[in-house]
Amino acid sequence: MLFPTAEYGIFFVFVFAVAWGLRRHLRAHKTLLLLASYGFYAFWNWRFLPLLIGISLLAAAVGRALQTAADLRARRALLALGVVLAIVTLIAFKYVGFLASAVVNLLEVMRLHPGAVELPEIALPVGISFFVFHAISLIVDAYRGRIPVRVTVLDALLYVAFFPQLIAGPILRAQAFLPQLSKSPDPEAIDAARALELIATGLAKKVLIANFIAGRLVDPVFESIGTHSGLEALLAIYGYAAQIYCDFSGYSDIAIGSALLLGYRMPDNFDAPYLAANPQEFWRRWHISLSSWLRDYLFIPLGGSRGSTGRTAANLAITMLLGGLWHGAAWTFLLWGAFHAAGLITHRLWAESETTLARRIRATAGWERIARVLTFHFVCIGWIFFRAPSMEAVLEFFKALGRWNNVPSISAALLLALGIGLFSQRFPQMRRAELRQRFSRLPLMLQGLAFAAVVLLIEALAPQGIPPFIYFQF
Amino acid sequence: MDKAKATQQAIRVGRQVERADPAAPGAWMAPPLSQAELLEDSIPEAIARYARAAAANLADGAYGPAQMPRLYTLPEVTVVVGAIAIFLLALESEGLLTWARRMEVGRMQTACVETLRGIQALLEPIGLTAPRRLAIDAGDRIARMLGAGDDPLLAGGWHEPTRAAAPEPAIARPLDTEPEPEPENEPPAIQRAEDPAAEVASQSEEENPSAPMTVLLLGDSMIAGSLGSAIASSLSREPKPRVVRAVQTATGLSRPDVFDWMKVVPPLLEREKPQLIVCSFGANDATNIRDGDRLLEFGHAGWRTAYSERVAAMMRLLAAQNGRILWLALPPMREAWFSERARYLNRIFAQTAKQFSQVEYFDLEMLVSAPNGDYATFVRNADGRFVRVRMEDGVHYSPSGAKAVARWVVDWIYEHRARLSDASRTN
Numbered sequence: 001m002l003f004p005t006a007e008y009g010i011f012f013v014f015v016f017a018v019a020w021g022l023r024r025h026l027r028a029h030k031t032l033l034l035l036a037s038y039g040f041y042a043f044w045n046w047r048f049l050p051l052l053i054g055i056s057l058l059a060a061a062v063g064r065a066l067q068t069a070a071d072l073r074a075r076r077a078l079l080a081l082g083v084v085l086a087i088v089t090l091i092a093f094k095y096v097g098f099l100a101s102a103v104v105n106l107l108e109v110m111r112l113h114p115g116a117v118e119l120p121e122i123a124l125p126v127g128i129s130f131f132v133f134h135a136i137s138l139i140v141d142a143y144r145g146r147i148p149v150r151v152t153v154l155d156a157l158l159y160v161a162f163f164p165q166l167i168a169g170p171i172l173r174a175q176a177f178l179p180q181l182s183k184s185p186d187p188e189a190i191d192a193a194r195a196l197e198l199i200a201t202g203l204a205k206k207v208l209i210a211n212f213i214a215g216r217l218v219d220p221v222f223e224s225i226g227t228h229s230g231l232e233a234l235l236a237i238y239g240y241a242a243q244i245y246c247d248f249s250g251y252s253d254i255a256i257g258s259a260l261l262l263g264y265r266m267p268d269n270f271d272a273p274y275l276a277a278n279p280q281e282f283w284r285r286w287h288i289s290l291s292s293w294l295r296d297y298l299f300i301p302l303g304g305s306r307g308s309t310g311r312t313a314a315n316l317a318i319t320m321l322l323g324g325l326w327h328g329a330a331w332t333f334l335l336w337g338a339f340h341a342a343g344l345i346t347h348r349l350w351a352e353s354e355t356t357l358a359r360r361i362r363a364t365a366g367w368e369r370i371a372r373v374l375t376f377h378f379v380c381i382g383w384i385f386f387r388a389p390s391m392e393a394v395l396e397f398f399k400a401l402g403r404w405n406n407v408p409s410i411s412a413a414l415l416l417a418l419g420i421g422l423f424s425q426r427f428p429q430m431r432r433a434e435l436r437q438r439f440s441r442l443p444l445m446l447q448g449l450a451f452a453a454v455v456l457l458i459e460a461l462a463p464q465g466i467p468p469f470i471y472f473q474f
Numbered sequence: 475m476d477k478a479k480a481t482q483q484a485i486r487v488g489r490q491v492e493r494a495d496p497a498a499p500g501a502w503m504a505p506p507l508s509q510a511e512l513l514e515d516s517i518p519e520a521i522a523r524y525a526r527a528a529a530a531n532l533a534d535g536a537y538g539p540a541q542m543p544r545l546y547t548l549p550e551v552t553v554v555v556g557a558i559a560i561f562l563l564a565l566e567s568e569g570l571l572t573w574a575r576r577m578e579v580g581r582m583q584t585a586c587v588e589t590l591r592g593i594q595a596l597l598e599p600i601g602l603t604a605p606r607r608l609a610i611d612a613g614d615r616i617a618r619m620l621g622a623g624d625d626p627l628l629a630g631g632w633h634e635p636t637r638a639a640a641p642e643p644a645i646a647r648p649l650d651t652e653p654e655p656e657p658e659n660e661p662p663a664i665q666r667a668e669d670p671a672a673e674v675a676s677q678s679e680e681e682n683p684s685a686p687m688t689v690l691l692l693g694d695s696m697i698a699g700s701l702g703s704a705i706a707s708s709l710s711r712e713p714k715p716r717v718v719r720a721v722q723t724a725t726g727l728s729r730p731d732v733f734d735w736m737k738v739v740p741p742l743l744e745r746e747k748p749q750l751i752v753c754s755f756g757a758n759d760a761t762n763i764r765d766g767d768r769l770l771e772f773g774h775a776g777w778r779t780a781y782s783e784r785v786a787a788m789m790r791l792l793a794a795q796n797g798r799i800l801w802l803a804l805p806p807m808r809e810a811w812f813s814e815r816a817r818y819l820n821r822i823f824a825q826t827a828k829q830f831s832q833v834e835y836f837d838l839e840m841l842v843s844a845p846n847g848d849y850a851t852f853v854r855n856a857d858g859r860f861v862r863v864r865m866e867d868g869v870h871y872s873p874s875g876a877k878a879v880a881r882w883v884v885d886w887i888y889e890h891r892a893r894l895s896d897a898s899r900t901n
Contacts, residue, residue, distance in 0.1 A: 006573045013559050020548055101852045101860035108858045118844075119852050123808055124866050187548035194543065196554070212622075224703035261551065328866070389700065389873045390862075411621030433543065440544040448557020456565050456606060460613030 001043040003254040004207050011040065012258060015163075019262055023184045030158050030181065033262070037163040041126070044167075048125035051093070052161060058085055059135035060156030063174070066142040067151055075143060082139040090132040093122055098329035127167045129326055133293060134160045138174035140297055146175040149182040162264075164255040168248070170269040170289035177264075185263020193440035195260035196447070197432070200454045202253030207462045209421045210247035213239045216414055222387055225396040232408050233400040237380045239414075240387050242421025245273065248287070272425035274379070277371040278351070279343040282379055294323050305348075312348065317341040327386070332394060336385040343378055564602045567594040576732050579762040579769060687715040687894060689887070690748035692739070692792075695723035697754040697802070700873045704880035705752060711888065718746050726758040727784045736791065743795045749894045751792050752883060754802040755785075756823065757869065760815035773818065781819075785826045793832045798894055800883065801827055803837045806849040808868025813849055834886075841882060842875045853878075 001008050015036045022029040042049055062082035069075050091099075097119050107114045138156060141147050149155075151174075159177050221228050221236035228236075252269035259266045269289050276282035283291040299319040305312040317338070324337020350358065361367060388394040439447065546554070563570070571594050574586035597603055689709065691702045698721035706717040720742055725733040735755075763770050763780060770777040792799045801823055804816035820839070827835035842863040844850035849868070852860040853875075863875030871879060887894070 006570055009562070013555065016555055020552070023548075097851050101862070104854075105859045113858060119850070119860070121808055121849060121851060121868075123868055189545040190548065190551045191543060192546040192551045192554055216622075219699075223699050224707060226707055227703075261555065330862075393873060413617060413620035413622035416620060437543060440546075444550055444553040445557050448554045449561050451554075451558050452561035452565055455562060456609050457613075459566070459569060460606070460609035461616065462613075 001040050003251060003258075004203055007043070011036070012261075016261060020187070023187060023263075026184050027154065029184060030154050033163075034154065034158045034161060037158070037161040037166060040163040041161065041166060044126045048128075051089070051125055051128070052131055053157070055086065055089060055131055055135045056157045056160040057153070058082060059138040059160060060151060060153045063138045063142040063147070063151040063156060064153075066139065067147070079139060079143040083136055086132050086135045086139070090128060093125055093128050095325075095329045096120060096122060130166065130169055130171060131160050133171050133290075134174075136297060137171070137293065138178075141174040147178050148175070149179050151178065155181045162259070164258040164262075165266065168251050168255070169287075170252055170255065170266050171293050172266060172289070173293075176267070180264055187263070190263055191260050191265075193436045193447075195257040196451050197436050197439070198253040198257030198260070200451060200458075202250040202257065203455065203458050205246035205250030205253070205421075205424075207458055209417050210243045210250060211462070212417050213243045213414070213421060214247075216411075218243055218387070222389065222393070222397075225388075225393055225400050228400050228403075229406045229408070230401050230404045231406075233397060235408065235410065235418075237383060238418060238422065240383050241274070241376075241380050242418050244383065244386075245270070245425075246421045274376050274422060274425055275372060276375050276379075277368055278347045278375055279340065279378060280347055282375055283340075283344070286379075290323070290326075294319050298322065309349075309352075313345045316344050316348070320344065331391050332385050332388055335391070335394070336382055339382050339385060343382075563593065564597055565605055567597050568603050568606055576729075579729075579764050584769075686713045687750065687891075688746055688748040689715045689717050690742070690746055690751045690797075691717065691719045691721065691753070692735075692742075692751055693721055693754035693802075694725050694757050695721070695870065696757045696804070697721055697752070698723055699870060700876035701754070701871050701879055704873070704876040705883055708877075708880045708884040709887065715750075715887075718748065720746075724758055726755055727788060728759040728761055728763045728781065730784075731764070736787065739788070739791055743792070747795070747797075749797045750800065750887060751797055752800045752802065753792070754804075755788070756804050756816070756819040759819060760812060772815065778822065782822050782826055785822055786829065789826060789830050789833050793830045797832070798890065799830075799833045800886065801833055801835050802879075802883075803835065803839060805838060805841075805864075805871075805879075806843050806847065808849045808851070808864070812869075836883065836886070838879055838882065841879055842871065 001011060015033070018032055019029055019036075022032055038049060038052075041052060059082065062078055066075055066078050066082075069078060100117070100119050104114055104117050138147075138151070138159065142151060155178055158181060159172065159174060162172070162177075165172055217239040218236050221232055222240075225233070249270040256266045256269070267289050269287060271285040271288065273282055273286035276285050299315055302315040302318060303311060304315060307315075320341035321334060321337040324333045324335070324340070327333045327336070364370075384397050385394055388397055439450070442450065567590060571587065571590040574583060574590050577583040577586060594603065689705075691697055691705060697705075698719070702719050702721060706719070709715050709717060720738070722733060722738075725735065727735065730736065759781070760772060762772055763777060765776070765780045768776065770780055789799065789801070803820045803823060807813040807816055817839075820837070824835045824837070827833040839847055842850070842853060844853070849864070851862060851864045851868070853863045855861050861874045862872045863878060864870065865872050
């Protein structure tokens with residue numbers, strides 16, 4: 001089930017009513033949410049439900065055992081067992097084909113012909129990268145003693161599968177979310193104005209901006225890169241920067257908003273990422289729940305930035321390469337991770353550099369602005385690796401950037417979508433809070449009408465063609 | 475942390491502070507309407523009254539950004555969510571009906587359609603379906619004013635086949651068309667139709683016998699993405715054919731109620747006059763269909779007859795134009811059930827194609843599959859290296875897979891070139 005569909009709207013209203021109706025019976029309330037989450041998942045593909053439940057049970061069992069085990073060696077063994085099992089599952093379902101083909105190809109290049117090899121055909125379960133990371137968070141938080149409540153099987157199952165975040169995050173922390181599950185959501189303090197704002201802006205970003213730019217600009221260029229000119233390719237990069245931000249942050253917004261209406265709080269996932277003035281800041285603003293996950297569960301256990309400069313650089317590289325690969329089993333994602341690692345390391349060296357030149361540049365008036373523009377373009381180059389369907393396509397794309405033979409005419413609609421997609425992040429948070437406050441003081445029926453009217457407008461302005469309320473896969 | 479950020483954070487974690495906020499939630503609301511008022515009011519009056527109350531509320535300016543966000547109680551949220559649901563059901567009843575019609579054919583769909591049709595019939599006379607129509611009309615107009623236009627590939631084909639082609643989105647021209655060989659001999663690619671007059675003019679030029687061959691790519695997402703691009707860029711021998719892509723994802727022959735290719739194709743052929751049509755249908759057709767009032771389940775005898783008839787009708791339509799048709803088979807799919815259905819559809823395509831001398835069924839089951847013909851994500855090439863031929867979804871071709879298929883298609887085209895240009899002369 002995708003968020004911007006009628007199915008989800010009907011599903012959500014039903015879950016909202018029943019879940020709040022059961023709020024005085026905590027177990028029933030959580031069981032209902034769990035069943036709804038499994039229904040949400042099964043709508044996609046029920047065949048992977050056992051896998052989702054299995055991973056959650058693993059996290060529950062190991063988490064509970066860790067909470068009671070006192071012996072440090074036993075705790076370490078449990079931690080290793082849980083994390084290794086979770087990662088092996090992820091590798092088995094997501095990376096086996098890619099890794100095996102890479103090994104065979106390497107052997108072929110080395111002229112050690114490996115003979116007939118059969119690769120297993122394993123379908124990629126929807127959301128596996130997210131639910132495995134949730135399971136690891138639970139296990140590690142339990143090991144670190146950070147979960148202030150007793151882990152129960154029901155809570156662990158619901159934490160991993162809670163439907164707003166199940167398919168595409170935000171990635172929740174066990175230490176922050178399990179305490180929320182230990183009591184009924186507060187019926188006196190629901191941040192509904194923020195929830196409605198997030199859902200409405202999320203819908204607009206996804207349906208009006210991301211889908212439009214994808215269909216009209218980005219997909220056509222990336223599908224046949226060889227036939228496009230430099231300016232078209234350049235527009236497609238900016239287009240993709242806007243598209244991926246609106247698509248992903250829009251999805252997160254709807255997830256956070258849906259959870260808020262049910263009385264649960266989730267962490268912010270995006271914070272105006274294209275305003276970042278350096279790669280490090282970008283990662284504090286982009287997909288925050290993932291970057292902070294990688295920081296806390298991978299970068300810091302590796303030693304973080306406490307060691308030598310070389311050691312820190314190596315830790316950054318490992319974190320970003322694995323972070324890149326997390327997005328998909330392909331060389332392009334690995335390259336994207338490597339590119340960001342290089343950016344982060346370069347920035348660190350630059351920030352620590354005390355040469356006169358560096359100091360003088362940093363002191364220049366307007367340097368902050370220049371740094372923002374540079375960072376944005378650094379990120380945009382990264383998006384080429386991220387979006388290109390193959391390594392050859394990456395090369396072709398850079399070749400296309402050098403071909404300045406024709407000037408595309410661009411429609412006002414596309415320019416507008418690009419502009420809103422990229423610059424809406426500049427809209428100040430304070431102003432948003434103020435507008436939200438005003439909205440929350442309208443009569444309740446009027447609030448409902450206003451929201452319905454916004455949905456109607458989004459539908460009316462959405463690119464026609466296959467209407468938005470339809471989901472076929474192909 | 476700077477000051478603005480600190481305040482933002484305070485707003486985000488404001489729930490505890492909020493409890494102490496002396497202003498009761500009720501104070502922010504407009505006075506509730508009495509039962510009598512509710513009954514007497516017409517809807518526009520009620521809305522106007524609410525708006526007045528709200529405007530007065532906004533104008534008093536008693537609050538600023540420094541105040542904590544207002545949190546709602548459950549009854550309040552229930553009213554808001556309930557209002558949203560009711561207003562959406564009322565305002566979007568037509569949209570929801572369209573949605574229900576496009577659901578997978580079955581009992582559930584019938585029930586939804588019946589219910590929503592009932593609701594719509596109730597709301598239509600009291601004018602509640604008007605706002606959506608107005609909004610969509612305005613949305614259309616704004617989109618056109620901004621140059622967004624209609625779907626670039628089916629200009630006018632999607633909404634209603636009779637509607638005049640809307641001006642094209644400017645961006646679609648350079649981005650969606652293939653490179654044109656001779657600018658002065660520019661044929662009317664659908665993406666290029668700027669105005670009807672220009673279209674007519676360029677159509678007459680088309681009859682020039684030395685005009686390059688036109689290849690029309692037709693179908694769903696199997697040919698829309700990398701395969702279409704690969705075919706277009708592989709047709710590189712001079713004189714380069716003109717390649718026109720008319721593709722629409724999530725369509726097929728089983729659901730003309732969702733998208734009717736039979737209505738889209740005739741004007742398309744009339745306008746493009748292709749000598750060769752390469753088409754791929756069926757990826758979305760492994761589903762139940764409705765034939766009149768009958769619900770036909772996939773694979774049953776009735777389904778087979780009805781679907782074969784549709785395939786035959788499409789082939790007849792394409793063949794009527796004297797060009798050659800290359801009908802691409804579906805490749806094996808990762809999911810066993812889907813693969814089985816794809817094979818079933820392929821048999822229908824192959825058998826039906828035999829009835830038409832101009833239609834060539836192009837079997838590519840062995841091209842991008844494991845040595846035993848099963849589905850494979852990675853296939854070894856001549857150097858023994860594994861190359862990814864299919865996408866993560868287990869359905870679509872990867873760029874390399876598309877290239878492999880395109881190579882065969884293009885070889886076939888060059889092999890039959892002489893006959894194809896004969897066809898162009900008789901056109």
